[in-house]
Amino acid sequence: MLRLLKFAWQNFSRNIWLSLVTIIIIILSLFLINLIIILNILVNQSLNYYKNKVDISVFLKPEVTREQALAIKDELSGNAEIKEIQYESREQSLEKLKERYQNNPLFLESLKELENNPLGETLIIKLRQIEDYSKVISILQSENYNKFIEINFNIFSDIKKVINKLDGISQKIYQTELITVAIFGIIIFFLIFNTIRLAIYSHREEIAIMRLVGASSWFIRGPFLLESILYGFFAWLANLVFLFPLLNFIQPYLEKFLDGDQFNIFSYFSQNFMPIFGWQLIILIFIGVFSSFIAVHKYLKV
Amino acid sequence: MIIFQNITKAYSPASCALQKVNLRIEKGEFVSIVGQSGAGKSTLVKILIAEERPTEGKIIVGGKDITNIRHDEIPFLRRKIGVVFQDFKLLPRKTIFENTAFALEVCGYSNKKIKVIVPQVLKIVGLGDKQDRFPKQLSGGEQQRAVIARALVYQPEILVADEPTGNLDTINSREIVDILKKINLLGTTVLLLSHDREIVNHLRKRVITLDKGVVISDKQNSLYLI
Ligand SMILES: Nc1ncnc2c1ncn2[C@@H]1O[C@H](COP(=O)(O)OP(=O)(O)O)[C@@H](O)[C@H]1O
Ligand SMILES: [Mg+2]
Numbered sequence: 001m002l003r004l005l006k007f008a009w010q011n012f013s014r015n016i017w018l019s020l021v022t023i024i025i026i027i028l029s030l031f032l033i034n035l036i037i038i039l040n041i042l043v044n045q046s047l048n049y050y051k052n053k054v055d056i057s058v059f060l061k062p063e064v065t066r067e068q069a070l071a072i073k074d075e076l077s078g079n080a081e082i083k084e085i086q087y088e089s090r091e092q093s094l095e096k097l098k099e100r101y102q103n104n105p106l107f108l109e110s111l112k113e114l115e116n117n118p119l120g121e122t123l124i125i126k127l128r129q130i131e132d133y134s135k136v137i138s139i140l141q142s143e144n145y146n147k148f149i150e151i152n153f154n155i156f157s158d159i160k161k162v163i164n165k166l167d168g169i170s171q172k173i174y175q176t177e178l179i180t181v182a183i184f185g186i187i188i189f190f191l192i193f194n195t196i197r198l199a200i201y202s203h204r205e206e207i208a209i210m211r212l213v214g215a216s217s218w219f220i221r222g223p224f225l226l227e228s229i230l231y232g233f234f235a236w237l238a239n240l241v242f243l244f245p246l247l248n249f250i251q252p253y254l255e256k257f258l259d260g261d262q263f264n265i266f267s268y269f270s271q272n273f274m275p276i277f278g279w280q281l282i283i284l285i286f287i288g289v290f291s292s293f294i295a296v297h298k299y300l301k302v
Numbered sequence: 303m304i305i306f307q308n309i310t311k312a313y314s315p316a317s318c319a320l321q322k323v324n325l326r327i328e329k330g331e332f333v334s335i336v337g338q339s340g341a342g343k344s345t346l347v348k349i350l351i352a353e354e355r356p357t358e359g360k361i362i363v364g365g366k367d368i369t370n371i372r373h374d375e376i377p378f379l380r381r382k383i384g385v386v387f388q389d390f391k392l393l394p395r396k397t398i399f400e401n402t403a404f405a406l407e408v409c410g411y412s413n414k415k416i417k418v419i420v421p422q423v424l425k426i427v428g429l430g431d432k433q434d435r436f437p438k439q440l441s442g443g444e445q446q447r448a449v450i451a452r453a454l455v456y457q458p459e460i461l462v463a464d465e466p467t468g469n470l471d472t473i474n475s476r477e478i479v480d481i482l483k484k485i486n487l488l489g490t491t492v493l494l495l496s497h498d499r500e501i502v503n504h505l506r507k508r509v510i511t512l513d514k515g516v517v518i519s520d521k522q523n524s525l526y527l528i
Contacts, residue, residue, distance in 0.1 A: 003407060209391055212351075213452065214380030215408035217373070
């Protein structure tokens with residue numbers, strides 16, 4: 001067994017340039033795949049971030065009293081889709097309005113002209129899942145609540161469109177990820193296939209002697225299969241060495257982008273090491289063994 | 303030891319390399335098989351080591367029918383039969399010791415055993431003092447002796463030498479034949495295949511003559527007829 005490894009290592013180091021080129025191409029492919037995975041994670045993360053920011057402000061009609069508003073709030077809270085409801089009194093709303101238009105004296109003047117607060121009570125609904133958006137909207141549109149509410153439901157359908165669009169983008173990136181993995185999988189397959197084929201060719205004398213002196217076929221094949229595993233393993237290792245510093249590098253920008261959101265891409269990758277990189281290694285080894293097995297089968301009649 | 307029964311080998315339907323060959327070689331014999339080039343000598347060897355399958359007939363080695371030998375049994379057959387070919391096939395980047403040890407390495411022998419067996423075998427072929435040289439640094443005869451050493455490392459019951467002197471001058475050829483004789487005396491069955499009249503006549507052992515794939519004579523203490 002140790003001797004097999006020694007032979008595999010000899011194959012590997014004797015054709016050092018071919019081996020290096022093979023590994024570098026595998027590294028580049030892996031790196032590209034991982035970049036797309038990162039992109040996908042970032043898009044999803046920012047989507048989640050913005051999705052969580054989407055809430056529904058329900059402006060009740062001015063004639064709805066505080067007591068009625070609180071009653072509606074309690075009733076709505078019974079819905080499973082709703083995480084929480086914040087109540088904002090008409091006085092608070094007015095303060096906010098004044099604050100927002102503090103640089104517009106004309107507007108403030110006209111507010112003062114009014115004797116009563118023209119605003120109604122407000123309920124701010126936070127959803128458990130953005131997907132339930134339409135459901136909650138239709139509850140609000142039902143007869144029970146419709147009469148209390150003073151809004152234009154068109155705004156909501158616009159928000160819905162934006163959400164769908166973002167979901168579409170994340171879907172597209174996911175598809176790109178799959179296609180890239182497939183394409184590079186095929187490239188790596190043929191690359192290893194060809195490298196092993198050349199290795200077999202450059203070892204044809206040894207192989208002829210091995211056959212003549214009665215080496216078992218596994219002893220003849222073994223080094224080539226091991227060699228392909230070495231390629232996968234080294235490329236995988238090198239990829240990690242490049243990737244983690246990159247993650248560290250983009251982390252500060254990410255924090256700025258998703259201000260305040262607690263998301264660390266570095267620890268995300270560390271925590272999901274096995275699901276992300278473990279699978280990459282397994283698939284790489286599988287591709288390597290599979291392609292070299294076919295090459296050995298085709299060019300080594302043992 | 304070796305029995306060829308009605309062996310016919312046709313590489314293509316048009317021409318036969320061997321036709322109904324019947325031979326029986328006993329344990330410990332020294333047999334020369336002679337014939338002009340193209341007579342089918344190498345084909346006979348290939349069938350013996352299961353590199354080629356006979357088109358017809360049956361072949362038995364050491365009491366075992368190997369006509370339809372299973373693929374995974376071939377290595378074990380080949381460890382029973384040491385083979386030397388005309389083109390030496392030493393690995394140029396390995397020393398004589400390493401070349402000889404290679405045969406044992408690839409069959410999973412321990413390094414300890416290799417260190418014992420290889421020097422012994424190299425001594426038999428007279429290369430005891432040249433084991434650290436590279437093939438380039440040896441004469442043709444010495445190279446061929448190294449190949450014989452490599453064929454001997456498993457202590458095979460049969461040693462087959464297909465044109466072992468093909469590339470050598472007369473003196474070197476005599477040396478090789480003398481080594482084969484020595485190996486035969488140590489108990490190994492030896493099959494020498496050659497088209498070289500000189501060395502076969504020098505031997506005065508059993509000679510089988512092949513012509514166009516047919517056995518035309520099989521005599522003890524004989525000379526090369528054609
Ligand atoms: N692999 C092969 N395919 C087709 N014909 C072959 C092959 N090997 C040998 N032959 C033919 O079989 C005949 C015997 O060849 P061979 O056994 O090599 O003879 P020898 O060793 O006596 O010179 C020759 O006519 C040769 O052309
Ligand atoms: Mg021949």
